[in-house]
Amino acid sequence: MSNALLEVRALNAWYGESHVLHGVDLDIREGETVTLLGRNGAGKTTTLRAIMGILRRREGAIRLRGRDLLALPLHRVAQTGLGYVPEERGIFASLSVEENLALPPKVADGGMSIEEIYHLFPNLYERRHSQGTKLSGGEQQMLAIARILRTGASLILLDEPTEGLAPVIVQRIGDVLVALKERGMTILLVEQNFRFARKVADRFYLMEDGRMVNSFPGNELDSHMDELHSVLGV
Numbered sequence: 001m002s003n004a005l006l007e008v009r010a011l012n013a014w015y016g017e018s019h020v021l022h023g024v025d026l027d028i029r030e031g032e033t034v035t036l037l038g039r040n041g042a043g044k045t046t047t048l049r050a051i052m053g054i055l056r057r058r059e060g061a062i063r064l065r066g067r068d069l070l071a072l073p074l075h076r077v078a079q080t081g082l083g084y085v086p087e088e089r090g091i092f093a094s095l096s097v098e099e100n101l102a103l104p105p106k107v108a109d110g111g112m113s114i115e116e117i118y119h120l121f122p123n124l125y126e127r128r129h130s131q132g133t134k135l136s137g138g139e140q141q142m143l144a145i146a147r148i149l150r151t152g153a154s155l156i157l158l159d160e161p162t163e164g165l166a167p168v169i170v171q172r173i174g175d176v177l178v179a180l181k182e183r184g185m186t187i188l189l190v191e192q193n194f195r196f197a198r199k200v201a202d203r204f205y206l207m208e209d210g211r212m213v214n215s216f217p218g219n220e221l222d223s224h225m226d227e228l229h230s231v232l233g234v
Ligand SMILES: Nc1ncnc2c1ncn2[C@@H]1O[C@H](COP(=O)(O)OP(=O)(O)OP(=O)(O)O)[C@@H](O)[C@H]1O
Pocket: 015, 018, 020, 038, 039, 040, 041, 042, 043, 044, 045, 046, 047
């Protein structure tokens, strides 16, 4: 695929001596929502960390709009418009919602204003004076996403945003992703919940033991159920 916004080629990555990613290929086009599925330990988080450059021992190619990310120091990667919402969310627990939203640095034009954030996440508006520690898991997840939307990032990497959340909150996060898609955001979503992901995914990638084992369009999910059950162990 030549017109990819993000292009990952033959990516290998290691934690110390431990070789975790084995030749990962991944393409994301502008405006696309791509979902990465795989069981625990498959290498999903590692893929995101390797793209962001948090994991430094990498070989292969990672290109954003044709620009080589492998060569960039970590602090320059976010400035390319790549936003990362880690599994552990990374909000400031001792600060209020509003303070958390005021702090993120601008990396590109087009970041959402605090007003736009409150429009997209009404519950964050209601909780704007609450400290991070007082938020529910769902509110923390929304705040973590909102912080990245403040920066102007145009490609966001989301690591299991629905993990451990109640169905009604999962639904709410799904609505937010649909709204972001409509605004033209490009999204790489890591999920184990493919029933959730099917609402937003234009394409799925299936990962097993540090390798991409398949990729197919979102509307073909049903015809891949047997494979999904076997790869995901569900
Ligand atoms: N900091 C680390 N040091 C060494 N090995 C690690 C480290 N983090 C993860 N690994 C190993 O790398 C492999 C891939 O882990 P990774 O966290 O990418 O999986 P994952 O697909 O995100 O799983 P999960 O669904 O549980 O989040 C696993 O074998 C894991 O044990």
